[in-house]
Amino acid sequence: MTAIRRTLAALSQYPSAVVGLAIIVAMVLFSIYIVIAIPYSEAVDLWRGGEGVWLENPRTAQPKWVNLFPGVNLPETITMGPAGESDDASVQKERQVVSEEMTDVITTFTFDYTADEFPQEISLFLTSEHEQKRPLVSLTWLTPDGREIRIADVTVEGPVTVRFSQEEKLQRRLDGVRAEIGLFADPASGADDPTPLKGTYQLVAAGLVFEDDADVDARLVVYGEVYGLAGTDHLRRDLMLALMWGMPVALAFGLLAAVGTSVSTFIVAAIGVWFGGIVDAAIQRITEVNLILPTLPILIMVGLFFSRSIWVMLGVLIALSIFSSGIKTSRAIFLQIKESPYFEAARAYGAGNFRIIFLYLIPRLIPTLVPGFVVAIPSFVFVEATLAVLNLGDPLLPTWGKVLSDARVNDALYQGNYYWVLEPAALLLISGLGFAMVGFALDRVFNPRLRDL
Amino acid sequence: MTDAALPLQPDAASAERPRTQSTLTRVVHYTGLRMIAMFVTIMIGVYLTILIANMGGHVDKIRKGYIREQVAISVGFDEEFKNMNSEERRAHIDKLVALQENRMGLDQPFLLRSFRFLWGAMILDLGWADNMSSDSGSRMVRNIILERLPATLLLFSTSFLLNFIVGIFVSLYLSRNYGSRLDRVIVGLAPTSAAPSWFYGLFFILLFAALLGWFPFGGLVSAPPPESIINYALSVLNHMVLPVIAIFFSSIFLGIYGQRTFFLIFSHEDYVDMARAKGLSDRVVERRYIMRPTLPTIVTSLALSIIALWFGSIVLETIFNWPGLGRLLYLASNIFETSVIVGSTVVYAYLLGITVFFLDIVYALIDPRVKVGGNQGGQA
Numbered sequence: 001m002t003a004i005r006r007t008l009a010a011l012s013q014y015p016s017a018v019v020g021l022a023i024i025v026a027m028v029l030f031s032i033y034i035v036i037a038i039p040y041s042e043a044v045d046l047w048r049g050g051e052g053v054w055l056e057n058p059r060t061a062q063p064k065w066v067n068l069f070p071g072v073n074l075p076e077t078i079t080m081g082p083a084g085e086s087d088d089a090s091v092q093k094e095r096q097v098v099s100e101e102m103t104d105v106i107t108t109f110t111f112d113y114t115a116d117e118f119p120q121e122i123s124l125f126l127t128s129e130h131e132q133k134r135p136l137v138s139l140t141w142l143t144p145d146g147r148e149i150r151i152a153d154v155t156v157e158g159p160v161t162v163r164f165s166q167e168e169k170l171q172r173r174l175d176g177v178r179a180e181i182g183l184f185a186d187p188a189s190g191a192d193d194p195t196p197l198k199g200t201y202q203l204v205a206a207g208l209v210f211e212d213d214a215d216v217d218a219r220l221v222v223y224g225e226v227y228g229l230a231g232t233d234h235l236r237r238d239l240m241l242a243l244m245w246g247m248p249v250a251l252a253f254g255l256l257a258a259v260g261t262s263v264s265t266f267i268v269a270a271i272g273v274w275f276g277g278i279v280d281a282a283i284q285r286i287t288e289v290n291l292i293l294p295t296l297p298i299l300i301m302v303g304l305f306f307s308r309s310i311w312v313m314l315g316v317l318i319a320l321s322i323f324s325s326g327i328k329t330s331r332a333i334f335l336q337i338k339e340s341p342y343f344e345a346a347r348a349y350g351a352g353n354f355r356i357i358f359l360y361l362i363p364r365l366i367p368t369l370v371p372g373f374v375v376a377i378p379s380f381v382f383v384e385a386t387l388a389v390l391n392l393g394d395p396l397l398p399t400w401g402k403v404l405s406d407a408r409v410n411d412a413l414y415q416g417n418y419y420w421v422l423e424p425a426a427l428l429l430i431s432g433l434g435f436a437m438v439g440f441a442l443d444r445v446f447n448p449r450l451r452d453l
Numbered sequence: 454m455t456d457a458a459l460p461l462q463p464d465a466a467s468a469e470r471p472r473t474q475s476t477l478t479r480v481v482h483y484t485g486l487r488m489i490a491m492f493v494t495i496m497i498g499v500y501l502t503i504l505i506a507n508m509g510g511h512v513d514k515i516r517k518g519y520i521r522e523q524v525a526i527s528v529g530f531d532e533e534f535k536n537m538n539s540e541e542r543r544a545h546i547d548k549l550v551a552l553q554e555n556r557m558g559l560d561q562p563f564l565l566r567s568f569r570f571l572w573g574a575m576i577l578d579l580g581w582a583d584n585m586s587s588d589s590g591s592r593m594v595r596n597i598i599l600e601r602l603p604a605t606l607l608l609f610s611t612s613f614l615l616n617f618i619v620g621i622f623v624s625l626y627l628s629r630n631y632g633s634r635l636d637r638v639i640v641g642l643a644p645t646s647a648a649p650s651w652f653y654g655l656f657f658i659l660l661f662a663a664l665l666g667w668f669p670f671g672g673l674v675s676a677p678p679p680e681s682i683i684n685y686a687l688s689v690l691n692h693m694v695l696p697v698i699a700i701f702f703s704s705i706f707l708g709i710y711g712q713r714t715f716f717l718i719f720s721h722e723d724y725v726d727m728a729r730a731k732g733l734s735d736r737v738v739e740r741r742y743i744m745r746p747t748l749p750t751i752v753t754s755l756a757l758s759i760i761a762l763w764f765g766s767i768v769l770e771t772i773f774n775w776p777g778l779g780r781l782l783y784l785a786s787n788i789f790e791t792s793v794i795v796g797s798t799v800v801y802a803y804l805l806g807i808t809v810f811f812l813d814i815v816y817a818l819i820d821p822r823v824k825v826g827g828n829q830g831g832q833a
Contacts, residue, residue, distance in 0.1 A: 016641065292498045292809060294801035296764040300786050301506050301794055325757055378647035386649060386768050390783055404655070408772065413655070413663050414670060421655055429648060436644030 003367075010445045017441030023434030031248035043245045047237065047398040054236035058120045060410070061227035062419050063239075075115035075224040082127075082217035083107055098208070105135070105207040109220045114198050118181050120223040122164040124205065127217045128156040133210035137218070140206070141183055144199025149173065149183065156207070156216060231419050233403070234410050242398035243423055249399045250381045250431060253314060257380035260318035261326075262373040268322060269330035270361045273338055274353060283327065290323035296386070303392035310394035313387060317380070326372065333368055334361065367446045375439030378432035385428055400424040483817045487810060495806035496575060499799050503570045506795045513559060513566075516791075517550075519583060520559075524549045579796035584788055594796040598778065602800070604673055605770070605777030608693060609762060612700035617755065619701075620708040625739060627709065628716035639709055646707035649761075651768035654699035658772070661695060668695050671774035696773045703765070704758055711754055715747045722746075748819045756812045760805055 011017040038046075046053060056079055066072055083093035090111055096104040128135050139151035139162065152167045154160060164170060164179035174182030177194075186197035207216035230239035272283035295317075302316050338361070346356050387393055388401025389408060407413075407420040507513065528546055537545065554560050561569075573579065579594035587597040627636045662670045669675065674688045719725070720743050728742045770779035778797055785793035 016644075288809075289494050289497045289501070291760065292494060292802055292805040293501060294764070294798050294805060296767055297782060297794070297798035297801050298502065298505055300767075300782065301798060304786055304789060304794065305506070375647070379649075382647065382649050382652065386651070389651065389768050390771070391787060408655075413658050416663070418659060418663070421659065425652065425655060428652065432647040433644050436647040440644055 007442070007445060011438070011441055014441040014444070016437040020434045020437030020441070023430060024438065027247055027251060027431055027434065030244075031251050034244045035248050038241070038245065043241065043398060044396045046241055047245075048396065054232070054238065056221050057232050057236040057238060058223040058225065058227055059232065059236050060234055060412075060417050060420070061120070061223075061225055061232045062417070063229055063231040063423075064226045065229070066226060066419070073114075073116040074226045075113070075117060075119050075222070076226055077224040078111050078113075078119075078222040079219070080109045080111060080221075081107065081219040101210055103209050103212075103214075105209055105216045107205045107207070107216070107218045109203040109205075109218075110200060111202075111222070112198075112200050113184065113196065113222075115196065115224070117225055118184050118194075118196055120225055121180055122183070122223070123221050124162040124164075124203070125219040125221070126154065126156045126160045126162065126205075127158075128207075128209075128215065130156075130209065130214040131211055133214070135207045135209040135214055135216045137205055137207040137216055140204045142202035142204065143183070144197055144201060145187070147187075151203075230423055233406055233420065239403060239420070239423060242403045243400065243427060245398045246400035246403070246424065246427065247431070249310070249394075249397055250384060250428075253310060253384045254377040254381040254435070257314055257317055257321075257383070258373050258376040260314070261321035261324065262369055262376060264318065264322045265324055265326045266330055266362065266365075266369055267357075269327045270334055270357050270365075272327070273331055273334035274357050274361060283323070287323045287325065287327050290320070291325060293320060295320050299387060300390060300392060303387065303390075308392055308395050310384070310397060310399075313384075313392070313394075317383065329372075330365070330368075333365055337361075337364060371439050371443035371446055373439075374435055374442055377435040377439075381428065381432060381435075385424075400428050404428075480814070480817050484814055487813050487817075491806055491810040491813070495802060496571065498802045498806065499574050500567070500571050502798050502802055503567055503574060503795070506791075506798065507563075507567070507570075517554065517559060520553045521546070521550050524553060574795075574799045577800075579799065580792040582790055582793050585785060585790050585793055594792050597793060598781065598796055598800050601776060601778050601781045604775060605766060605779065607689075608696055608770075608775060608777060609700075609766060611693065612697045613759060613762065615697065615701055616705055616708060616758075620705060620712055621751075624709045624712035624716055625744075627713045628720060628743075629735075629739075631713075631717060636713070639706055639713075642706040643710035645702075646704055648703060649768065650696075650700040650703040650765045651772045653702045654696060654769055654772045657695045657699050657702075668692075671695075671772070673776050692775075696769060696775060699769060699773075700762065700765070704762070708754075708758060712747075712751055715750050716743055719743050719747045745819075749816055752812055752816050752819065756809055759808050759812075763801060763804060763808075 011021065056077070058077055061077075062074065064076065067074055081091045083091045091107065091109055093105065093107045096106065098104050124139065126137060134155045134157050136153060136155055138153045141149040141151055143149070149170075150173065151164060151170050152162060154162055164183070167179065170179055170182075171177075177185070177191075181194055184196040184201075185194040189195040203220055205216070205218045207218075209216060228238055228240055230243050232238055268283060272280040298320065299313060299316060303313065306312065343356060343360060346360050351360075384393075384399060385401035385404060388399055388405045391405065393399060393402045393405060401424075403424040404421060407417070407424075410417075410420075412418070412420040524546055528542065528549065551560070559566070577595050579598070581592050582594050582597060585597060586592050587600045589596070589600065591597065623639070627633070627639060630636060658670060661667045669692055672692055674685060674692060679685045679688050722742075725738060725742045728738045733742075766777070767779035767782055769775070770777045771783040774780065778800065782794065782797040784790075785797065
């Protein structure tokens with residue numbers, strides 16, 4: 001305990017270490033929170049849920065905060081209805097009896113549009129309750145300047161989705177302009193550079209039902225260009241989920257890999273030094289062979305031929321790192337202290353080889369292990385990202401690397417979706433720097449030779 | 454993969470006087486020994502790679518499936534077998550497949566076969582690709598890989614040399630001006646090397662290609678390739694800038710930090726003070742008394758950094774669409790082209806081995822303590 005306190009006191013001398021520690025503590029706390037708030041299975045379900053879960057999100061939408069930049073005013077997603085489910089006064093539904101057999105169920109959506117850009121797409125989700133005769137819904141669009149545009153007539157059988165941009169008749173009525181633009185464009189603006197007309201729009205869904213109990217419900221989604229704090233990807237998924245869940249995954253992967261490799265390397269080095277002779281020579285030769293083993297290509301092979309699970313990768317990575325070059329460093333230090341008289345004492349009372357190695361040799365040098373271990377964490381976090389970018393990420397889990405990989409595959413940089421790359425990259429960078437800063441400071445604390453430098 | 458992240462401890466090997474032999478004999482002798490040792494090492498490395506690649510007989514299964522398909526197609530097209538019924542035809546195909554498998558040694562026990570593979574891999578007889586071909590149209594994995602190798606070597610030797618030269622000069626300068634503002638800035642930047650080169654590559658693409666448009670997004674030359682050699686070279690240079698900067702940025706600060714530390718440690722030795730007291734000029738002191746004993750340690754850490762560089766290359770080339778070995782491996786892994794994957798892995802093992810061997814020789818040339826036939830320099 002005192003050793004830890006002394007180390008912390010020494011670390012507090014380095015401002016970078018304090019910042020790094022703060023980052024690490026914040027990450028750990030947040031990871032614990034997120035694992036409790038969104039359990040593993042739920043996170044996987046959400047991430048793998050496909051379009052169904054995220055139906056009402058726009059595709060590759062930027063985060064909402066881009067609207068804070070001067071001159072940027074992108075539309076947010078407007079979701080309305082069905083009537084009655086919320087107290088929203090902007091959705092009104094009324095029934096008008098037309099004749100004995102026919103009733104008109106009219107749903108009116110009223111909303112303000114103030115953005116400078118056009119929405120991404122417009123969809124209407126229709127559901128109906130009927131016995132045999134299918135309701136007929138006709139959709140009409142009312143613009144702020146009083147124009148009335150017929151959208152489509154739809155027979156509702158089960159849940160029906162009307163995507164405005166796919167209505168061919170509407171497209172013809174709008175002279176071939178895409179529906180999102182044609183419906184919102186200011187007639188005064190030129191056809192080459194249309195601007196949206198701001199004001200109050202209305203969509204009237206008049207459903208003609210032919211049975212007494214029949215009913216039609218509608219839900220309007222005007223997909224915006226911004227979404228949430230993190231934006232969405234090409235599958236409409238909220239990136240926030242991956243960014244948040246990526247943190248515990250990255251931490252767990254980095255920590256486990258660093259612990260696994262540094263501890264196993266350390267033990268192997270200690271065994272080699274203690275037994276000396278053939279054992280030591282063998283370990284040295286294995287290290288040399290291991291040095292030229294192409295780790296990443298082997299990981300790629302394992303990922304392709306066997307399993308992509310993050311834990312299998314972790315195991316292979318640790319196995320390949322046991323005889324890493326870190327052995328040489330540890331070996332040099334072990335050789336120095338091996339001659340200390342207390343080993344003589346231990347042998348005199350009859351301690352066995354492994355008792356000496358694990359109770360006398362290794363504990364003495366654990367402090368020298370710590371800096372290398374901390375510095376190793378971020379490099380393993382990046383190994384996970386590297387694997388993900390090579391399409392070898394865990395098939396289930398949302399991770400930062402997978403987000404980067406998706407962004408790369410979908411040409412995010414080329415198409416200007418910078419947020420998609422920058423968000424996971426910033427998180428990777430911050431967490432990597434946090435550990436690296438602490439590790440470098442620890443290195444100076446534990447290696448007095450470096451302290452004055 | 455992680456060890457290059459921290460500067461290594463200075464080597465504690467004892468300084469022992471070499472026997473009186475000319476430097477040339479010593480180095481030739483040493484080189485010969487190292488070459489044999491390295492050859493054995495590469496062989497073991499390649500063998501392990503094969504074992505891992507064929508774990509559970511995956512590669513065999515793929516090869517067998519391929520043979521069956523080829524045989525079935527050739528039988529199907531052959532006029533001679535047109536009027537066979539399906540029973541006879543199947544029997545015939547089975548016979549041909551067995552013959553082919555026997556020819557390729559697939560019916561032998563795995564141990565024997567693995568040595569056959571090993572021999573093939575060592576002489577770079579890496580088999581044939583099913584769905585990939587080199588730009589010249591060859592389906593031989595060796596040709597596919599060798600065609601991509603120059604691009605990789607060009608990119609990485611350039612960035613390595615840049616790193617090495619800039620690293621040495623800047624760290625010497627910093628050790629001279631230890632504690633200056635630049636020194637503190639660079640030491641403060643050392644943790645940035647935790648991120649691999651491709652990661653910075655993304656930022657550079659965003660900044661210099663997407664936002665500023667100064668450099669291309671990726672690739673080797675512009676399309677269509679310029680006619681004249683000079684323009685071609687200029688175009689390649691232009692495409693090289695971003696990846697080289699990415700590699701440079703990802704490793705330079707840590708490299709300088711490590712080398713600077715070594716220079717500082719060695720410049721506090723008594724014999725350096727002695728040399729200064731003798732009135733030798735700073736340049737001479739630096740070159741003969743500080744650089745000389747530090748170089749072996751630096752070469753060792755360079756070996757580790759190059760290895761990290763090779764692996765970083767796979768994603769870096771993918772990000773920059775650089776048509777090298779790394780991108781080949783990525784493409785092959787996307788379409789499950791086993792022979793190319795195993796082949797590239799073997800070539801990577803070779804590259805690593807050659808790198809380590811080469812640095813060993815450099816080590817022998819600059820380290821006066823190398824004992825011939827001793828513990829092989831004590832370094833890898």
